[in-house]
Amino acid sequence: xxxxxxxxxxxxxxxxxxxxxxxxxxxxxxxxxxxxxxxxxxxxxxxxxxxxxxxxxxxxxxxxxxxxxxxxxxxxxxxxxxxxxxxxxxxxxxxxxxxxxxxxxxxxxxxxxxxxxxxxxxxxxxxxxxxxxxxxxxxxxxxxxxxxxxxxxxxxxxxxxxxxxxxxxxxxxxxxxxxxxxxxxxxxxxxxxxxxxxxxxxxxxxxxxxxxxxxxxxxxxxxxxxxxxxxxxxxxxxxxxxxxx
Amino acid sequence: xxxxxxxxxxxxxxxxxxxxxxxxxxxxxxxxxxxxxxxxxxxxxxxxxxxxxxxxxxxxxxxxxxxxxxxxxxxxxxxxxxxxxxxxxxxxxxxxxxxxxxxxxxxxxxxxxxxxxxxxxxxxxxxxxxxxxxxxxxxxxxxxxxxxxxxxxxxxxxxxxxxxxxxxxxxxxxxxxxxxxxxxxxxxxxxxxxxxxxxxxxxxxxxxxxxxxxxxxxxxxxxxxxxxxxxxxxxxxxxxxxxxxxx
Numbered sequence: 001x002x003x004x005x006x007x008x009x010x011x012x013x014x015x016x017x018x019x020x021x022x023x024x025x026x027x028x029x030x031x032x033x034x035x036x037x038x039x040x041x042x043x044x045x046x047x048x049x050x051x052x053x054x055x056x057x058x059x060x061x062x063x064x065x066x067x068x069x070x071x072x073x074x075x076x077x078x079x080x081x082x083x084x085x086x087x088x089x090x091x092x093x094x095x096x097x098x099x100x101x102x103x104x105x106x107x108x109x110x111x112x113x114x115x116x117x118x119x120x121x122x123x124x125x126x127x128x129x130x131x132x133x134x135x136x137x138x139x140x141x142x143x144x145x146x147x148x149x150x151x152x153x154x155x156x157x158x159x160x161x162x163x164x165x166x167x168x169x170x171x172x173x174x175x176x177x178x179x180x181x182x183x184x185x186x187x188x189x190x191x192x193x194x195x196x197x198x199x200x201x202x203x204x205x206x207x208x209x210x211x212x213x214x215x216x217x218x219x220x221x222x223x224x225x226x227x228x229x230x231x232x233x234x235x236x237x238x239x240x241x242x243x244x245x
Numbered sequence: 246x247x248x249x250x251x252x253x254x255x256x257x258x259x260x261x262x263x264x265x266x267x268x269x270x271x272x273x274x275x276x277x278x279x280x281x282x283x284x285x286x287x288x289x290x291x292x293x294x295x296x297x298x299x300x301x302x303x304x305x306x307x308x309x310x311x312x313x314x315x316x317x318x319x320x321x322x323x324x325x326x327x328x329x330x331x332x333x334x335x336x337x338x339x340x341x342x343x344x345x346x347x348x349x350x351x352x353x354x355x356x357x358x359x360x361x362x363x364x365x366x367x368x369x370x371x372x373x374x375x376x377x378x379x380x381x382x383x384x385x386x387x388x389x390x391x392x393x394x395x396x397x398x399x400x401x402x403x404x405x406x407x408x409x410x411x412x413x414x415x416x417x418x419x420x421x422x423x424x425x426x427x428x429x430x431x432x433x434x435x436x437x438x439x440x441x442x443x444x445x446x447x448x449x450x451x452x453x454x455x456x457x458x459x460x461x462x463x464x465x466x467x468x469x470x471x472x473x474x475x476x477x478x479x480x481x482x483x484x485x486x487x488x489x490x491x492x
Contacts, residue, residue, distance in 0.1 A: 034354075091472075092469065094425075095425055095468050095469050095472045096464075096465040096468060096469065097425075097428065097429030097430075097432050097464050097465065097468050098429065099429070099432045099433060099443060099446060099461075099464065100429075100432060100446065100460070100461040100462075100464035100465045100468070101461070101465070102461075103446050103457050103458060103460065103461035104458070104461045104462065104465060106454070106457060106458060106461070107265065107266075107458060176340065179337065179340045179341050180340050182341065182343070183340065183341055183342055183343045183344060184344065186343040186344065186345040186346055187344060187345055187433070189345070190433075190446070190447065196343070196346075197343075197345045197346075200345050200346055200349050201345075201436075204349075205349045205350075205352045205353045205357075205436065205437060206353060207353075208350065208353045208354070211346055211349050211350045211353055212350065214346055215343050215345075215346025215347065215349075215350060216346075218343035218346060219341050219342060219343060219346075222340070222341030222343075223338070223341050226337060226341065
Protein backbone atom coordinates (compact mmCIF):
# COMPACT_ATOMS: atom_id res chain seq x y z
CA UNK A 1 0.00 0.00 0.00
CA UNK A 2 2.86 2.37 0.74
CA UNK A 3 3.66 1.74 -2.87
CA UNK A 4 0.32 3.14 -4.02
CA UNK A 5 0.63 6.24 -1.92
CA UNK A 6 4.11 6.91 -3.17
CA UNK A 7 3.12 6.42 -6.78
CA UNK A 8 0.34 8.93 -6.42
CA UNK A 9 2.59 11.17 -4.41
CA UNK A 10 5.42 11.42 -6.87
CA UNK A 11 3.05 12.06 -9.74
CA UNK A 12 3.88 8.79 -11.42
CA UNK A 13 0.27 7.88 -11.44
CA UNK A 14 -1.18 5.63 -14.09
CA UNK A 15 1.35 2.96 -13.44
CA UNK A 16 1.47 0.07 -11.07
CA UNK A 17 -2.03 -1.22 -10.60
CA UNK A 18 -2.84 -1.26 -14.29
CA UNK A 19 0.45 -1.98 -15.93
CA UNK A 20 2.27 -4.21 -13.54
CA UNK A 21 0.08 -7.20 -14.26
CA UNK A 22 -0.65 -7.11 -17.95
CA UNK A 23 0.68 -5.18 -20.87
CA UNK A 24 -2.41 -5.88 -22.98
CA UNK A 25 -4.17 -2.99 -21.22
CA UNK A 26 -1.95 -0.43 -22.88
CA UNK A 27 -3.91 -0.03 -26.11
CA UNK A 28 -7.05 0.55 -24.07
CA UNK A 29 -5.41 3.35 -22.12
CA UNK A 30 -3.76 4.78 -25.19
CA UNK A 31 -7.03 5.16 -27.08
CA UNK A 32 -8.29 7.26 -24.17
CA UNK A 33 -11.70 5.65 -24.25
CA UNK A 34 -14.23 6.67 -21.63
CA UNK A 35 -14.96 3.07 -20.76
CA UNK A 36 -13.09 0.05 -22.03
CA UNK A 37 -15.42 -2.94 -21.94
CA UNK A 38 -12.83 -5.54 -22.91
CA UNK A 39 -10.49 -4.50 -20.13
CA UNK A 40 -13.37 -4.29 -17.68
CA UNK A 41 -14.72 -7.75 -18.44
CA UNK A 42 -11.28 -9.31 -18.21
CA UNK A 43 -10.15 -7.57 -15.04
CA UNK A 44 -13.31 -7.12 -13.03
CA UNK A 45 -12.13 -9.84 -10.63
CA UNK A 46 -9.33 -7.68 -9.31
CA UNK A 47 -11.92 -5.38 -7.74
CA UNK A 48 -13.25 -8.21 -5.57
CA UNK A 49 -10.71 -7.79 -2.78
CA UNK A 50 -10.95 -3.98 -2.61
CA UNK A 51 -14.76 -4.27 -2.60
CA UNK A 52 -14.74 -6.75 0.27
CA UNK A 53 -12.23 -4.59 2.16
CA UNK A 54 -14.45 -1.59 1.56
CA UNK A 55 -17.52 -3.38 2.90
CA UNK A 56 -15.52 -4.53 5.91
CA UNK A 57 -14.31 -0.97 6.63
CA UNK A 58 -17.84 0.38 6.39
CA UNK A 59 -19.46 -2.40 8.42
CA UNK A 60 -16.97 -2.23 11.29
CA UNK A 61 -16.85 1.59 11.35
CA UNK A 62 -20.62 2.05 11.31
CA UNK A 63 -21.08 -0.68 13.92
CA UNK A 64 -18.56 0.90 16.30
CA UNK A 65 -19.94 4.37 15.56
CA UNK A 66 -23.47 3.20 16.23
CA UNK A 67 -22.64 1.49 19.51
CA UNK A 68 -20.72 4.52 20.81
CA UNK A 69 -23.19 7.16 19.55
CA UNK A 70 -26.22 5.21 20.76
CA UNK A 71 -24.71 4.75 24.21
CA UNK A 72 -23.88 8.46 24.36
CA UNK A 73 -27.43 9.27 23.26
CA UNK A 74 -28.91 7.10 26.03
CA UNK A 75 -26.65 8.84 28.55
CA UNK A 76 -27.59 12.28 27.24
CA UNK A 77 -31.25 11.29 27.33
CA UNK A 78 -30.97 10.49 31.02
CA UNK A 79 -28.66 13.40 31.89
CA UNK A 80 -29.75 16.33 29.78
CA UNK A 81 -26.80 18.51 30.72
CA UNK A 82 -24.59 16.14 28.68
CA UNK A 83 -26.30 17.09 25.43
CA UNK A 84 -24.56 20.37 24.51
CA UNK A 85 -20.99 19.13 25.19
CA UNK A 86 -21.63 15.84 23.38
CA UNK A 87 -23.17 17.64 20.40
CA UNK A 88 -20.20 20.01 20.25
CA UNK A 89 -17.65 17.22 20.69
CA UNK A 90 -19.10 14.95 18.02
CA UNK A 91 -19.54 18.05 15.85
CA UNK A 92 -15.82 18.73 15.99
CA UNK A 93 -15.05 15.12 15.03
CA UNK A 94 -17.54 15.41 12.17
CA UNK A 95 -16.00 18.62 10.88
CA UNK A 96 -12.39 17.40 10.73
CA UNK A 97 -11.84 16.27 7.12
CA UNK A 98 -11.34 12.52 7.00
CA UNK A 99 -8.02 12.69 5.14
CA UNK A 100 -6.68 14.95 7.89
CA UNK A 101 -8.17 12.69 10.55
CA UNK A 102 -6.37 9.63 9.19
CA UNK A 103 -3.05 11.39 9.45
CA UNK A 104 -3.71 13.02 12.81
CA UNK A 105 -3.90 9.46 14.10
CA UNK A 106 -0.63 8.60 12.38
CA UNK A 107 1.65 9.08 15.42
CA UNK A 108 -0.75 7.05 17.57
CA UNK A 109 -1.89 4.16 15.39
CA UNK A 110 0.35 4.28 12.32
CA UNK A 111 -0.84 3.56 8.79
CA UNK A 112 -3.39 0.86 8.23
CA UNK A 113 -6.92 -0.37 8.64
CA UNK A 114 -7.22 0.47 12.36
CA UNK A 115 -6.52 4.13 11.68
CA UNK A 116 -9.11 4.19 8.93
CA UNK A 117 -11.72 2.51 11.13
CA UNK A 118 -11.16 4.92 14.03
CA UNK A 119 -11.48 7.96 11.78
CA UNK A 120 -14.51 6.62 9.91
CA UNK A 121 -16.39 5.64 13.06
CA UNK A 122 -15.61 9.00 14.68
CA UNK A 123 -17.16 10.61 11.63
CA UNK A 124 -20.48 8.72 12.08
CA UNK A 125 -20.93 9.73 15.75
CA UNK A 126 -22.45 13.15 15.14
CA UNK A 127 -25.03 11.94 12.62
CA UNK A 128 -26.22 8.98 14.71
CA UNK A 129 -26.10 10.84 18.03
CA UNK A 130 -28.04 13.84 16.75
CA UNK A 131 -30.67 11.74 15.01
CA UNK A 132 -31.20 9.60 18.10
CA UNK A 133 -31.68 12.71 20.23
CA UNK A 134 -34.13 14.14 17.70
CA UNK A 135 -35.97 10.81 17.79
CA UNK A 136 -36.29 10.98 21.59
CA UNK A 137 -37.36 14.63 21.43
CA UNK A 138 -40.11 13.80 18.93
CA UNK A 139 -41.75 11.21 21.19
CA UNK A 140 -45.07 12.79 22.26
CA UNK A 141 -45.07 13.75 25.94
CA UNK A 142 -48.59 12.35 26.32
CA UNK A 143 -47.46 8.86 25.30
CA UNK A 144 -44.70 8.90 27.93
CA UNK A 145 -47.18 10.13 30.54
CA UNK A 146 -49.64 7.39 29.58
CA UNK A 147 -46.90 4.77 29.95
CA UNK A 148 -45.98 6.17 33.35
CA UNK A 149 -49.63 6.18 34.34
CA UNK A 150 -49.77 2.48 33.45
CA UNK A 151 -47.03 1.96 36.01
CA UNK A 152 -44.06 1.51 33.71
CA UNK A 153 -40.63 2.23 35.14
CA UNK A 154 -38.21 4.63 33.45
CA UNK A 155 -36.37 1.68 31.97
CA UNK A 156 -39.59 0.17 30.56
CA UNK A 157 -40.63 3.53 29.15
CA UNK A 158 -37.26 3.83 27.43
CA UNK A 159 -37.20 0.38 25.84
CA UNK A 160 -40.91 -0.17 25.19
CA UNK A 161 -42.15 3.32 24.34
CA UNK A 162 -39.47 5.86 23.52
CA UNK A 163 -37.05 3.72 21.53
CA UNK A 164 -39.69 2.13 19.27
CA UNK A 165 -41.19 5.57 18.59
CA UNK A 166 -37.74 7.01 17.88
CA UNK A 167 -36.86 4.20 15.46
CA UNK A 168 -37.53 6.16 12.25
CA UNK A 169 -35.12 8.96 13.23
CA UNK A 170 -32.51 6.53 14.56
CA UNK A 171 -32.63 4.58 11.32
CA UNK A 172 -32.49 7.73 9.26
CA UNK A 173 -29.28 8.58 11.12
CA UNK A 174 -27.90 5.11 10.56
CA UNK A 175 -28.75 5.36 6.88
CA UNK A 176 -27.07 8.74 6.39
CA UNK A 177 -24.03 7.59 8.37
CA UNK A 178 -23.70 4.37 6.34
CA UNK A 179 -24.08 6.04 2.96
CA UNK A 180 -21.58 8.78 3.86
CA UNK A 181 -19.12 6.25 5.25
CA UNK A 182 -19.20 4.21 2.04
CA UNK A 183 -18.29 7.34 0.08
CA UNK A 184 -15.63 8.54 2.52
CA UNK A 185 -14.06 5.11 2.89
CA UNK A 186 -12.60 5.59 -0.60
CA UNK A 187 -10.22 8.02 1.12
CA UNK A 188 -9.03 5.32 3.54
CA UNK A 189 -6.52 4.25 0.90
CA UNK A 190 -4.48 7.36 1.71
CA UNK A 191 -3.97 5.98 5.21
CA UNK A 192 -3.18 2.49 3.99
CA UNK A 193 -6.63 1.24 4.94
CA UNK A 194 -7.38 -0.44 1.60
CA UNK A 195 -10.85 -0.38 0.09
CA UNK A 196 -12.00 0.88 -3.28
CA UNK A 197 -9.82 3.97 -3.06
CA UNK A 198 -6.77 1.78 -3.48
CA UNK A 199 -7.29 0.90 -7.17
CA UNK A 200 -8.05 4.59 -7.80
CA UNK A 201 -4.83 5.75 -6.15
CA UNK A 202 -2.77 3.02 -7.76
CA UNK A 203 -4.34 3.35 -11.18
CA UNK A 204 -4.06 7.11 -11.16
CA UNK A 205 -6.25 9.63 -12.89
CA UNK A 206 -5.34 8.78 -16.47
CA UNK A 207 -7.22 5.48 -16.81
CA UNK A 208 -10.92 6.28 -16.79
CA UNK A 209 -12.21 2.70 -16.94
CA UNK A 210 -10.57 1.96 -13.62
CA UNK A 211 -12.00 5.13 -12.05
CA UNK A 212 -15.49 4.38 -13.31
CA UNK A 213 -15.45 0.78 -12.06
CA UNK A 214 -14.01 1.55 -8.62
CA UNK A 215 -16.09 4.71 -8.14
CA UNK A 216 -19.16 3.00 -9.59
CA UNK A 217 -18.90 0.05 -7.21
CA UNK A 218 -18.57 2.44 -4.24
CA UNK A 219 -21.56 4.49 -5.41
CA UNK A 220 -23.66 1.35 -5.94
CA UNK A 221 -22.76 -0.03 -2.51
CA UNK A 222 -23.80 3.28 -0.95
CA UNK A 223 -27.12 3.40 -2.82
CA UNK A 224 -27.96 -0.26 -2.15
CA UNK A 225 -27.11 -0.06 1.57
CA UNK A 226 -29.16 3.14 1.80
CA UNK A 227 -32.18 1.44 0.23
CA UNK A 228 -31.77 -1.70 2.37
CA UNK A 229 -31.69 0.36 5.57
CA UNK A 230 -34.74 2.29 4.38
CA UNK A 231 -36.58 -1.00 3.77
CA UNK A 232 -35.57 -2.34 7.20
CA UNK A 233 -36.85 0.85 8.83
CA UNK A 234 -40.19 0.54 7.04
CA UNK A 235 -40.41 -3.07 8.16
CA UNK A 236 -39.63 -2.20 11.79
CA UNK A 237 -42.17 0.64 11.98
CA UNK A 238 -45.37 -0.69 10.40
CA UNK A 239 -47.47 1.94 12.20
CA UNK A 240 -45.87 4.64 10.07
CA UNK A 241 -47.16 3.00 6.92
CA UNK A 242 -50.61 2.70 8.46
CA UNK A 243 -50.57 6.41 9.29
CA UNK A 244 -49.63 7.36 5.76
CA UNK A 245 -52.27 5.15 4.15
CA UNK B 246 11.09 1.07 -10.12
CA UNK B 247 11.60 -2.07 -8.09
CA UNK B 248 14.86 -0.87 -6.57
CA UNK B 249 13.33 2.42 -5.52
CA UNK B 250 10.45 0.63 -3.85
CA UNK B 251 12.83 -1.69 -2.08
CA UNK B 252 14.76 1.35 -0.94
CA UNK B 253 11.65 3.04 0.37
CA UNK B 254 10.49 -0.05 2.20
CA UNK B 255 13.97 -0.52 3.64
CA UNK B 256 14.05 3.07 4.80
CA UNK B 257 10.65 2.66 6.45
CA UNK B 258 11.85 -0.46 8.28
CA UNK B 259 15.03 1.22 9.50
CA UNK B 260 13.36 4.52 10.40
CA UNK B 261 9.78 3.85 11.42
CA UNK B 262 7.57 6.94 10.97
CA UNK B 263 8.14 9.09 14.03
CA UNK B 264 6.03 12.16 13.52
CA UNK B 265 5.70 14.31 16.57
CA UNK B 266 3.59 17.32 17.41
CA UNK B 267 6.77 19.32 18.04
CA UNK B 268 8.17 18.29 14.67
CA UNK B 269 4.92 19.22 12.97
CA UNK B 270 4.81 22.63 14.64
CA UNK B 271 8.43 23.23 13.68
CA UNK B 272 7.54 22.27 10.11
CA UNK B 273 4.72 24.82 10.05
CA UNK B 274 6.87 27.76 11.14
CA UNK B 275 10.38 27.07 9.84
CA UNK B 276 11.38 25.65 6.46
CA UNK B 277 12.96 22.20 6.67
CA UNK B 278 15.44 20.52 4.38
CA UNK B 279 13.99 17.64 2.44
CA UNK B 280 16.07 14.80 1.05
CA UNK B 281 14.19 14.52 -2.23
CA UNK B 282 14.01 18.11 -3.44
CA UNK B 283 17.71 18.45 -4.00
CA UNK B 284 18.56 20.76 -1.14
CA UNK B 285 15.47 22.95 -1.49
CA UNK B 286 13.62 23.57 1.73
CA UNK B 287 10.00 22.60 2.33
CA UNK B 288 7.41 23.76 4.82
CA UNK B 289 7.66 26.99 6.75
CA UNK B 290 5.06 29.67 7.34
CA UNK B 291 5.27 31.11 3.81
CA UNK B 292 4.40 27.83 2.13
CA UNK B 293 1.72 27.15 4.76
CA UNK B 294 0.06 30.49 4.01
CA UNK B 295 0.32 29.96 0.28
CA UNK B 296 -1.29 26.50 0.40
CA UNK B 297 -3.95 27.64 2.88
CA UNK B 298 -4.94 30.48 0.57
CA UNK B 299 -5.00 28.11 -2.38
CA UNK B 300 -7.31 25.71 -0.52
CA UNK B 301 -9.54 28.59 0.61
CA UNK B 302 -9.68 29.99 -2.91
CA UNK B 303 -10.72 26.62 -4.31
CA UNK B 304 -13.34 26.27 -1.57
CA UNK B 305 -14.79 29.72 -2.20
CA UNK B 306 -14.95 29.19 -5.98
CA UNK B 307 -16.61 25.81 -5.62
CA UNK B 308 -19.04 27.04 -2.96
CA UNK B 309 -19.97 30.03 -5.11
CA UNK B 310 -20.60 27.81 -8.11
CA UNK B 311 -22.70 25.35 -6.13
CA UNK B 312 -24.69 28.22 -4.57
CA UNK B 313 -25.41 29.68 -7.99
CA UNK B 314 -26.63 26.32 -9.27
CA UNK B 315 -28.43 24.92 -6.23
CA UNK B 316 -30.01 27.92 -4.50
CA UNK B 317 -32.34 29.12 -7.28
CA UNK B 318 -33.59 25.58 -7.89
CA UNK B 319 -34.00 24.77 -4.19
CA UNK B 320 -35.70 28.08 -3.38
CA UNK B 321 -37.99 27.86 -6.39
CA UNK B 322 -39.05 24.27 -5.68
CA UNK B 323 -39.50 25.04 -1.98
CA UNK B 324 -41.62 28.09 -2.76
CA UNK B 325 -43.77 26.16 -5.21
CA UNK B 326 -43.86 23.16 -2.87
CA UNK B 327 -43.17 20.78 -5.74
CA UNK B 328 -40.30 18.46 -6.52
CA UNK B 329 -39.91 17.01 -3.04
CA UNK B 330 -38.82 13.67 -4.52
CA UNK B 331 -36.25 15.40 -6.74
CA UNK B 332 -34.76 17.34 -3.81
CA UNK B 333 -34.64 14.22 -1.62
CA UNK B 334 -33.10 12.02 -4.30
CA UNK B 335 -30.45 14.63 -5.13
CA UNK B 336 -29.61 14.99 -1.45
CA UNK B 337 -29.28 11.26 -0.88
CA UNK B 338 -27.42 10.54 -4.10
CA UNK B 339 -24.99 13.36 -3.33
CA UNK B 340 -24.01 11.68 -0.11
CA UNK B 341 -23.23 8.46 -1.97
CA UNK B 342 -20.72 10.04 -4.36
CA UNK B 343 -17.23 8.74 -3.54
CA UNK B 344 -15.10 11.92 -3.35
CA UNK B 345 -11.84 10.34 -4.46
CA UNK B 346 -13.40 8.74 -7.55
CA UNK B 347 -15.21 11.98 -8.41
CA UNK B 348 -12.08 14.13 -8.25
CA UNK B 349 -10.01 11.60 -10.17
CA UNK B 350 -12.70 11.07 -12.79
CA UNK B 351 -13.34 14.77 -13.39
CA UNK B 352 -9.61 15.30 -13.72
CA UNK B 353 -9.41 12.45 -16.22
CA UNK B 354 -12.40 13.73 -18.16
CA UNK B 355 -11.67 17.44 -18.40
CA UNK B 356 -8.07 17.69 -17.30
CA UNK B 357 -6.33 18.99 -14.23
CA UNK B 358 -6.53 22.55 -12.96
CA UNK B 359 -8.43 25.00 -10.78
CA UNK B 360 -11.49 25.33 -13.04
CA UNK B 361 -12.03 21.60 -13.28
CA UNK B 362 -11.56 21.05 -9.58
CA UNK B 363 -13.99 23.87 -8.92
CA UNK B 364 -16.61 22.01 -10.95
CA UNK B 365 -15.84 18.67 -9.29
CA UNK B 366 -16.03 20.16 -5.79
CA UNK B 367 -19.20 22.09 -6.64
CA UNK B 368 -20.82 18.75 -7.44
CA UNK B 369 -20.30 17.85 -3.78
CA UNK B 370 -21.74 21.14 -2.54
CA UNK B 371 -24.92 21.13 -4.62
CA UNK B 372 -26.84 18.27 -2.91
CA UNK B 373 -26.85 19.63 0.68
CA UNK B 374 -27.57 23.17 -0.55
CA UNK B 375 -30.45 22.10 -2.77
CA UNK B 376 -32.05 19.78 -0.24
CA UNK B 377 -31.78 22.27 2.63
CA UNK B 378 -33.04 25.16 0.50
CA UNK B 379 -36.06 23.08 -0.47
CA UNK B 380 -36.78 21.82 3.04
CA UNK B 381 -36.14 25.21 4.66
CA UNK B 382 -38.52 27.11 2.40
CA UNK B 383 -41.08 24.32 2.21
CA UNK B 384 -41.48 24.04 5.99
CA UNK B 385 -42.17 27.76 6.49
CA UNK B 386 -45.55 28.20 8.16
CA UNK B 387 -48.12 28.46 5.34
CA UNK B 388 -50.14 30.91 7.44
CA UNK B 389 -47.23 33.37 7.36
CA UNK B 390 -47.04 33.02 3.58
CA UNK B 391 -50.80 33.48 3.19
CA UNK B 392 -50.67 36.56 5.40
CA UNK B 393 -47.88 38.01 3.27
CA UNK B 394 -49.86 37.29 0.13
CA UNK B 395 -52.91 38.91 1.69
CA UNK B 396 -50.83 42.02 2.36
CA UNK B 397 -50.26 42.26 -1.37
CA UNK B 398 -46.69 40.96 -1.56
CA UNK B 399 -45.55 39.57 -4.86
CA UNK B 400 -44.29 35.98 -4.98
CA UNK B 401 -40.70 37.23 -5.08
CA UNK B 402 -41.29 39.49 -2.08
CA UNK B 403 -42.81 36.59 -0.16
CA UNK B 404 -39.69 34.55 -0.86
CA UNK B 405 -37.28 37.35 -0.02
CA UNK B 406 -39.01 38.95 2.96
CA UNK B 407 -40.84 36.04 4.58
CA UNK B 408 -39.66 32.62 3.54
CA UNK B 409 -35.88 33.16 3.36
CA UNK B 410 -35.60 34.94 6.74
CA UNK B 411 -37.64 32.18 8.39
CA UNK B 412 -35.60 29.48 6.65
CA UNK B 413 -32.19 30.96 7.55
CA UNK B 414 -31.25 28.23 10.07
CA UNK B 415 -31.95 25.43 7.58
CA UNK B 416 -30.38 27.31 4.67
CA UNK B 417 -27.26 27.87 6.73
CA UNK B 418 -27.10 24.25 7.80
CA UNK B 419 -26.93 23.44 4.09
CA UNK B 420 -24.22 26.04 3.47
CA UNK B 421 -22.20 24.66 6.37
CA UNK B 422 -22.49 21.06 5.16
CA UNK B 423 -21.53 22.12 1.65
CA UNK B 424 -18.57 24.18 2.86
CA UNK B 425 -17.24 21.38 5.04
CA UNK B 426 -17.65 18.81 2.26
CA UNK B 427 -15.88 21.08 -0.22
CA UNK B 428 -13.00 22.18 2.01
CA UNK B 429 -12.47 18.58 3.17
CA UNK B 430 -12.31 17.28 -0.38
CA UNK B 431 -10.14 20.19 -1.52
CA UNK B 432 -7.53 18.47 0.64
CA UNK B 433 -7.07 15.81 -2.05
CA UNK B 434 -6.91 18.41 -4.83
CA UNK B 435 -3.15 17.79 -5.33
CA UNK B 436 -3.99 14.48 -7.05
CA UNK B 437 -5.68 16.59 -9.72
CA UNK B 438 -2.90 19.13 -10.04
CA UNK B 439 -3.89 21.94 -7.67
CA UNK B 440 -1.66 22.29 -4.63
CA UNK B 441 -3.52 22.76 -1.36
CA UNK B 442 -2.65 21.93 2.25
CA UNK B 443 -3.33 18.32 1.29
CA UNK B 444 -0.02 18.33 -0.56
CA UNK B 445 1.74 18.06 2.82
CA UNK B 446 -0.37 15.01 3.60
CA UNK B 447 -0.25 13.25 0.25
CA UNK B 448 3.39 13.84 -0.59
CA UNK B 449 4.87 12.16 2.45
CA UNK B 450 8.13 11.46 0.61
CA UNK B 451 8.72 15.19 0.01
CA UNK B 452 7.57 16.65 3.30
CA UNK B 453 8.35 13.79 5.67
CA UNK B 454 6.16 12.51 8.48
CA UNK B 455 6.31 15.83 10.33
CA UNK B 456 4.99 17.49 7.19
CA UNK B 457 2.15 14.96 6.97
CA UNK B 458 1.14 15.59 10.56
CA UNK B 459 1.47 19.35 10.07
CA UNK B 460 -0.78 19.11 7.01
CA UNK B 461 -3.37 17.11 8.91
CA UNK B 462 -3.37 19.64 11.77
CA UNK B 463 -3.66 22.59 9.38
CA UNK B 464 -6.48 21.02 7.36
CA UNK B 465 -8.39 20.19 10.54
CA UNK B 466 -7.91 23.75 11.84
CA UNK B 467 -9.02 25.24 8.53
CA UNK B 468 -12.21 23.17 8.47
CA UNK B 469 -13.01 23.92 12.11
CA UNK B 470 -12.37 27.65 11.60
CA UNK B 471 -14.76 27.74 8.63
CA UNK B 472 -17.39 25.78 10.58
CA UNK B 473 -17.20 28.06 13.63
CA UNK B 474 -17.10 31.18 11.45
CA UNK B 475 -20.21 30.14 9.56
CA UNK B 476 -21.96 29.13 12.79
CA UNK B 477 -21.41 32.57 14.30
CA UNK B 478 -22.44 34.26 11.05
CA UNK B 479 -25.61 32.16 11.11
CA UNK B 480 -26.41 33.26 14.68
CA UNK B 481 -26.06 36.90 13.66
CA UNK B 482 -28.16 36.59 10.54
CA UNK B 483 -30.85 34.63 12.30
CA UNK B 484 -31.38 37.03 15.16
CA UNK B 485 -31.40 39.99 12.78
CA UNK B 486 -33.93 38.31 10.50
CA UNK B 487 -36.23 37.40 13.35
CA UNK B 488 -35.90 40.89 14.84
CA UNK B 489 -36.74 42.51 11.54
CA UNK B 490 -39.77 40.34 10.94
CA UNK B 491 -42.28 41.99 13.28
CA UNK B 492 -41.29 45.49 12.18
